[in-house]
Amino acid sequence: MLSIIIPTLGTREQELSRLFESLEKQTSTKFEVIVVSQDKHEVVADLLGERAFAYKQVQLNKRGLSYARNEGIKAISGQYVTFSDDDCWYPNDAFEKVEDFFNQNKAQVVCYQIFDPTTNQSYKSYPTEKADHVRTRDLFRKSSIEMFVDVQAVDRQYLCFNESFGLGAKHPSGEENIFLFSLQRAGYTISYIPEVIVYHLKPTQASRLDERTMVSKGALFGALYSKPVDIILLTALFAKKIRHVKRPIHTYAKAVALTFSEKEVKVNGVKERT
Structure with a gap:
């Protein structure tokens, strides 16, 4: 089973609804949703109550993206985990692709691609070739929402984000880079598949x-x-x-x-x- 951790302030109701709709359309239903609400808990609860998929809501009174993800990790039951934003959404076969990858490969982490379907552009410039082992310098180009981790194969001490980094923290970015560097330096294998796994609006330069x-x-x-x-x-x-x-x-x-x-x-x- 896959666990999807979704931190949210509950302020983007339309985006959350779009995300939840994409989850309900997944061809693989072996997943759970861990929504970590940091504000507007009742709004989030109402949106979740309309859905048929398995979910848990973790309510926090402190803000911070990395903090929310760390609290969400404590609640997961799945064998795999990914870290969603509340304004992204998924192709219908996204989780089926991830399930097939881990069934056929020995890597502990896999990264994919993000795509913006509203502008028909890739989120960033991606390599076109598959990589069984992502190079260290390429870890700087990875985003949290495109990576999936085998929880059962990774020691729990490495399943955490540095709370000094990330939105709402002292430093607004870099948390996913530190997370991946930690895993790679610990000897875990990080692979890359040149396929779209998640949708997100492309940020401006x-x-x-x-x-x-x-x-x-x-x-x-x-x-x-x-x-x-x-x-x-x-x-x-x-x-x-x-x-x-x-x-x-x-x-x-x-x-x-x-x-x-x-x-x-x-x-x-x-x-x-x-």
Whole structure:
């Protein structure tokens, strides 16, 4: 069985309804839905009450995407888990594809593609070839909603998100990168399948390169690497994006400062598996 963790503030009722409708249309019904509501609990409960699929609602009074996912993980019953946003939705055969993959492969994690059907565009530039082992540098290009994890094959200490990262946290992005790096460094296999598994509206370039997001890259590289590798990678990123970043020198300086201040958040705070 697959567990789908969906954090929500309950403010996007239309998007939640669209997501729930896509779940009801799945060709594989072996799944459960874990909705983690962080506000408007009654609204979420009413939307869930209209559905036929198996679900649990976890109600929290504290906000934060990574925090919500971690609380949702505690409630799962499935053999596999994925992390949905409340504004994404799924093709009808999505979960059947995932089930077939894990039945036929030994990888502990698999990543797919995100597609925006409203503009008929891929969410990002994806490799066209399948990868049995995703390269380390490609982990930076993965998003939470496109990855699926075999819960029974992964030690529970690695099934957690760093709560300093993610929407609503100190740093607004990077939580999925730290999550995947932790798994890869622990020796788990992460594969990639060049097929669409989930739908989501494509973000604008401005939203990806705003100052707060770019500054947070310093914290991300500082959490993942030692000196001077973190500075080198951060500098390379800014050199590539400099034309698109407002106040690039100011933003870069703030990002560099964070590489020194965030060392305490090293890869989920757990030791590497030997």
